[in-house]
Amino acid sequence: MREKELEKLKEYKYGFSTDIETIKAPKGLNEEVIKFISKIKKEPKWLLDWRLKAYKRLKVLKEPNWQKPKYPKINYQDLYYYSAPKSFKEKPKSLDELDPKLLETYKKLGIPLQEQKRLNNIAVDAVFDSVSVATTFKEKLTEKGIIFCSISEAIQKHPDLVKKYLGSVIPITDHYFATLNSAVFTDGSFVYIPENVRCPMELSTYFRINASQTGQFERTLIIADKGSYVSYLEGCTAPMRDENQLHAANVELVALDDAEIKYSTVQNWYPGDKDGKGGIYNFVTKRGLCKGKNSKISWTQVETGSAITWKYPSCILMGDNSIGEFYSIAITNNYQKADTGTKMTHLGKNTKSKIISKGISAGFADNTYRGLVDIGRNAINSRNYTQCDSLLIGNKCGAHTVPYIRNKNSLANVEHEATTSKISDEQLFYCNQRGLNQEEAVSLIVNGFCKEVLQQLPMEFAVEAQKLVGISLEGSVG
Amino acid sequence: MLNIHNLSAKIDKKSILNGLSLKIKPGEVHAIMGPNGSGKSTLANILSGKKGYDISGKVSYENNDLFNLAIEERAHKGLFLAFQYPLEIPGVNTSNFLKTSLNAIRKSKGQKELDALEFLKIVKKKASELKIDEKILNRQLNVGFSGGEKKKNEILQMSLIEPKMAILDETDSGLDIDALKIVAKGVNALRGKERSFLIITHYQRLLDYIKPDFVHVLMNGKIAKSGCMELAEELEKTGYEKI
Ligand SMILES: Nc1ncnc2c1ncn2[C@@H]1O[C@H](COP(=O)(O)OP(=O)(O)OP(=O)(O)O)[C@@H](O)[C@H]1O
Ligand SMILES: [Mg+2]
Numbered sequence: 001m002r003e004k005e006l007e008k009l010k011e012y013k014y015g016f017s018t019d020i021e022t023i024k025a026p027k028g029l030n031e032e033v034i035k036f037i038s039k040i041k042k043e044p045k046w047l048l049d050w051r052l053k054a055y056k057r058l059k060v061l062k063e064p065n066w067q068k069p070k071y072p073k074i075n076y077q078d079l080y081y082y083s084a085p086k087s088f089k090e091k092p093k094s095l096d097e098l099d100p101k102l103l104e105t106y107k108k109l110g111i112p113l114q115e116q117k118r119l120n121n122i123a124v125d126a127v128f129d130s131v132s133v134a135t136t137f138k139e140k141l142t143e144k145g146i147i148f149c150s151i152s153e154a155i156q157k158h159p160d161l162v163k164k165y166l167g168s169v170i171p172i173t174d175h176y177f178a179t180l181n182s183a184v185f186t187d188g189s190f191v192y193i194p195e196n197v198r199c200p201m202e203l204s205t206y207f208r209i210n211a212s213q214t215g216q217f218e219r220t221l222i223i224a225d226k227g228s229y230v231s232y233l234e235g236c237t238a239p240m241r242d243e244n245q246l247h248a249a250n251v252e253l254v255a256l257d258d259a260e261i262k263y264s265t266v267q268n269w270y271p272g273d274k275d276g277k278g279g280i281y282n283f284v285t286k287r288g289l290c291k292g293k294n295s296k297i298s299w300t301q302v303e304t305g306s307a308i309t310w311k312y313p314s315c316i317l318m319g320d321n322s323i324g325e326f327y328s329i330a331i332t333n334n335y336q337k338a339d340t341g342t343k344m345t346h347l348g349k350n351t352k353s354k355i356i357s358k359g360i361s362a363g364f365a366d367n368t369y370r371g372l373v374d375i376g377r378n379a380i381n382s383r384n385y386t387q388c389d390s391l392l393i394g395n396k397c398g399a400h401t402v403p404y405i406r407n408k409n410s411l412a413n414v415e416h417e418a419t420t421s422k423i424s425d426e427q428l429f430y431c432n433q434r435g436l437n438q439e440e441a442v443s444l445i446v447n448g449f450c451k452e453v454l455q456q457l458p459m460e461f462a463v464e465a466q467k468l469v470g471i472s473l474e475g476s477v478g
Numbered sequence: 479m480l481n482i483h484n485l486s487a488k489i490d491k492k493s494i495l496n497g498l499s500l501k502i503k504p505g506e507v508h509a510i511m512g513p514n515g516s517g518k519s520t521l522a523n524i525l526s527g528k529k530g531y532d533i534s535g536k537v538s539y540e541n542n543d544l545f546n547l548a549i550e551e552r553a554h555k556g557l558f559l560a561f562q563y564p565l566e567i568p569g570v571n572t573s574n575f576l577k578t579s580l581n582a583i584r585k586s587k588g589q590k591e592l593d594a595l596e597f598l599k600i601v602k603k604k605a606s607e608l609k610i611d612e613k614i615l616n617r618q619l620n621v622g623f624s625g626g627e628k629k630k631n632e633i634l635q636m637s638l639i640e641p642k643m644a645i646l647d648e649t650d651s652g653l654d655i656d657a658l659k660i661v662a663k664g665v666n667a668l669r670g671k672e673r674s675f676l677i678i679t680h681y682q683r684l685l686d687y688i689k690p691d692f693v694h695v696l697m698n699g700k701i702a703k704s705g706c707m708e709l710a711e712e713l714e715k716t717g718y719e720k721i
Contacts (some may be wrong), residue, residue, distance in 0.1 A: 430561065430564070433559050435586065444575065449569045
């Protein structure tokens with residue numbers, strides 16, 4: 001390997017790519033490609049029609065341009081919308097049938113798929129480019145009636161559930177990237193927790209973009225039936241490539257009466273190199289519907305990767321007494337840009353939402369919190385608490401807070417607090433004097449700054465996230 | 479241990495230290511007194527590696543050229559500074575900071591890092607010896623600490639790290655009588671053949687408890703006068719004018 005590449009690998013340790021034979025849809029976006037995807041996935045007609053409807057709508061939609069980070073025009077005709085390992089034409093029935101190269105890839109990523117080495121008490125669904133390659137711990141979950149599989153499998157085996165809820169939170173006509181996803185989505189995870197079942201383990205999906213010039217459009221749907229509980233974690237990485245790669249996922253959550261969904265993300269897509277070349281465009285739509293009374297949806301995100309992050313995990317608080325939460329850490333270094341936040345839509349009575357956002361900016365990066373608290377006419381006694389803190393490292397980066405509040409109910413209560421601080425040279429000197437080097441010092445201070453959010457992560461991932469926080473900021477102070 | 483030779487320092491072209499020399503042998507306790515603004519903290523900062531000074535002269539520390547060592551390397555090699563104004567770091571838990579610091583230093587010496595339980599046991603013991611309320615361990619580092627609590631926290635860190643060369647910059651200022659005794663106790667407990675101290679103070683009182691081997695007066699950027707405890711007593715009576 002050339003020295004330069006080695007140097008790069010040190011910076012982003014997931015930056016390798018796997019040399020594997022793939023089946024691809026023809027390049028470009030058109031009805032034929034959508035039909036190709038639908039056909040290869042043996043989808044029912046209603047779903048193909050649904051996709052085509054989305055595509056028709058897409059043709060009249062425009063990409064949003066109100067967000068702060070601008071990016072060069074994406075040529076949608078120059079992308080592959082489907083890429084799958086060749087060995088996958090028929091999905092392997094068991095892990096033994098998996099291409100060893102794939103197993104190797106996941107091993108390198110630290111995600112053991114093989115039975116005996118599986119993460120302790122965490123069920124994993126792994127998505128490689130466009131398809132789900134393995135779901136672990138299936139039997140144990142089936143005992144409780146829990147469905148955890150790829151969305152493609154759910155379309156075959158649980159069509160009624162999929163048909164009922166797919167697009168019920170993010171309509172196919174929503175906005176450009178969501179609609180694009182509806183037209184061309186390839187795989188993702190599906191979760192259904194039956195009534196009064198508490199999912200006994202963390203469910204986790206691991207996304208990996210491998211093929212070049214390929215977009216990843218995954219679709220995740222989680223349904224928590226009455227009185228159930230589930231905690232779900234999503235992780236992601238991609239190889240380092242000089243071109244920008246598009247990732248436009250849709251995630252829909254539905255919580256019925258008294259149900260709770262906890263959705264955590266540790267996003268570590270390739271952020272581009274030091275000079276801002278390459279990296280993932282992470283344009284993601286995530287929305288949760290608290291459909292039933294007393295339901296709760298909690299989003300926790302640790303966003304450290306991607307060249308541009310553009311996402312607003314949101315909650316629609318429809319059921320009375322429902323609760324929405326958003327805990328976020330967004331770290332941008334070098335030339336990364338993030339425009340992220342949430343939307344809390346209060347419709348039911350006594351609905352509550354809480355927003356804790358921690359933005360960290362270093363190098364030449366730019367970090368924006370953008371949020372909307374929307375309190376409807378009937379949302380009597382609703383409450384929101386928002387806290388947005390920004391931390392700057394160095395003086396060439398930027399941080400912005402854009403909170404919108406729309407309150408149509410005089411009996412609602414909305415609170416907003418915001419702070420901006422900087423890591424001072426004096427603080428660093430103090431830490432150095434106590435034996436910490438620059439990187440350890442920054443990591444300690446930043447982890448302290450984000451503590452409230454890190455605490456929300458499932459234990460198994462909190463430690464990893466803490467390390468990631470440190471790694472993402474390496475080299476941020478001279 | 480520490481050999482300062484002809485040290486001069488400027489900040490923004492303003493000369494602060496001007497050919498200062500001082501030699502500290504292992505086991506010795508030196509006190510430095512001097513008027514406000516005479517450069518005592520500047521000396522302490524330069525020795526610990528703070529940037530932003532225009533420096534000339536030579537300082538060797540245990541046969542190393544001190545200026546070739548990074549700040550944290552000096553700390554790893556046993557140099558400790560108790561700050562005149564300890565820094566507040568919001569969000570960072572005090573106990574976690576102390577543990578991270580101690581483990582970084584242990585690691586550099588090839589010692590095993592302490593886990594949370596082992597550390598807790600040690601820190602609780604040290605805190606109780608120094609009569610420091612354990613509650614501060616669970617607060618954000620120095621945030622909202624009283625002046626005295628901040629100083630005591632520095633002494634707690636010193637007693638955890640057990641440095642070879644400890645510099646105390648006015649650790650006694652702003653302390654009540656009991657706390658003053660605690661600081662003295664912390665220093666005296668560490669005293670030994672291999673450890674040296676440089677104690678910056680304005681008051682004889684602390685020195686009464688610590689009994690330094692030497693007392694120096696820093697004025698006009700250099701050591702203007704050196705002596706024993708009597709010099710501190712004399713200064714207390716007559717001030718700096720006669721020197
Ligand atoms: N960053 C700086 N910029 C400009 N002047 C400085 C700076 N730091 C220190 N000085 C000046 O250097 C001189 C020495 O300061 P220093 O803090 O070392 O004094 P000191 O002897 O510790 O005083 P005190 O007894 O009040 O603590 C003072 O005149 C101070 O104003
Ligand atoms: Mg001073």
